[in-house]
Amino acid sequence: xxxxxxxxxxxxxxxxxxxxxxxxxxxxxxxxxxxxxxxxxxxxxxxxxxxxxxxxxxxxxxxxxxxxxxxxxxxxxxxxxxxxxxxxxxxxxxxxxxxxxxxxxxxxxxxxxxxxxxxxxxxxxxxxxxxxxxxxxxxxxxxxxxxxxxxxxxxxxxxxxxxxxxxxxxxxxxxxxxxxxxxxxxxxxxxxxxxx
Numbered sequence: 001x002x003x004x005x006x007x008x009x010x011x012x013x014x015x016x017x018x019x020x021x022x023x024x025x026x027x028x029x030x031x032x033x034x035x036x037x038x039x040x041x042x043x044x045x046x047x048x049x050x051x052x053x054x055x056x057x058x059x060x061x062x063x064x065x066x067x068x069x070x071x072x073x074x075x076x077x078x079x080x081x082x083x084x085x086x087x088x089x090x091x092x093x094x095x096x097x098x099x100x101x102x103x104x105x106x107x108x109x110x111x112x113x114x115x116x117x118x119x120x121x122x123x124x125x126x127x128x129x130x131x132x133x134x135x136x137x138x139x140x141x142x143x144x145x146x147x148x149x150x151x152x153x154x155x156x157x158x159x160x161x162x163x164x165x166x167x168x169x170x171x172x173x174x175x176x177x178x179x180x181x182x183x184x185x186x187x188x189x190x191x192x193x194x195x196x
Contacts, residue, residue, distance in 0.1 A: 073085040077099065089104065157180050
């Protein structure tokens with residue numbers, strides 16, 4: 001098993017032990033802290049995602065951003081694992097999609113819509129002191145990051161995690177991109193080397 005796969009396995013096992021109350025409390029704390037981030041507070045458009053299962057909660061943050069008038073884009077998983085995007089119009093507009101995901105039910109804006117975002121909220125399992133993020137391994141967000149790079153777009157990259165998911169080291173490959181900030185229920189940390 002690769003180093004990344006082993007780290008993913010351990011982190012997912014820890015998440016599996018979280019109770020619904022643990023997830024709810026963490027989501028509330030994350031929503032408040034992330035909404036106050038300058039990278040999100042000053043954004044006109046934020047590309048985000050709807051948390052599912054035991055992922056660190058994004059629902060409170062999505063609603064807080066929308067209430068402030070921020071245009072929130074949510075991903076739509078395509079058959080080839082790439083991502084299309086749609087606008088978030090509130091919790092009632094979400095539809096259940098494949099793999100248990102929740103996606104926007106409205107108009108599709110195309111994979112390049114993410115290039116207009118001021119900030120991109122990336123799902124993840126861990127981040128290290130360099131800002132290197134460990135994703136789930138499906139490659140969807142690697143494609144997003146490559147698309148941003150090709151377009152010359154430099155949105156703030158932010159990841160929401162649980163406290164114990166900020167680790168000493170994430171195995172990195174040449175195509176991996178550092179994030180600008182990580183928000184956990186108890187701390188926000190920025191990585192200056194990742195700033196555009």
